Amino acid sequence: MSxxxxxxxxxxxxxxxxxxxxxxxxxxxxxxxxxxxxxxxGDPVDAASVLSVLTLGVESGQRVVLRAEGDGAEAALDRLASLLESAE
Structure with a gap:
């Protein structure tokens, strides 16, 4: 597993x-x-948990680190990073 x-x-x-x-x-x-x-x-939290994500208090312009494990992890993180980097 990657x-x-x-x-x-x-x-x-x-x-x-x-x-x-x-x-x-x-x-x-x-x-x-x-x-x-x-x-x-900082310490990582479960990205699939809205409450966990909210507890980070991430503001606009802040840098975050995403990690995933499994087949297709690279592609999944590409999509998630792209979502965070869009202004929507």
Whole structure:
């Protein structure tokens, strides 16, 4: 099984709060593999849990580190990083 890691800068004006956190957590869950998210240098949390993502308090422009393990982890993290880096 392969592990992968990506760094992304959160583009949403409100950071990862409420709706953007929910959209991201749903996308992480849809990968079907364990995915974590952490503030750069911080402790990772379950990316598929909206509450866990909200506890990070990620603001716009902050760098986060995504990690996933499993077949297709690279592609899954590419999609998740792209989602975080879009301004929606």
């Amino acid at each position: 592990a992968a890691e990506r760094t992304a800068v959160v583009a949403s004006e409100v950071g990862l709060h409420a709706r953007p956190a929910a959209v991201f957590a749903r996308a992480a869950k849809a990968t079907g593999m364990p995915v974590t998210i952490a503030l750069d240098g």
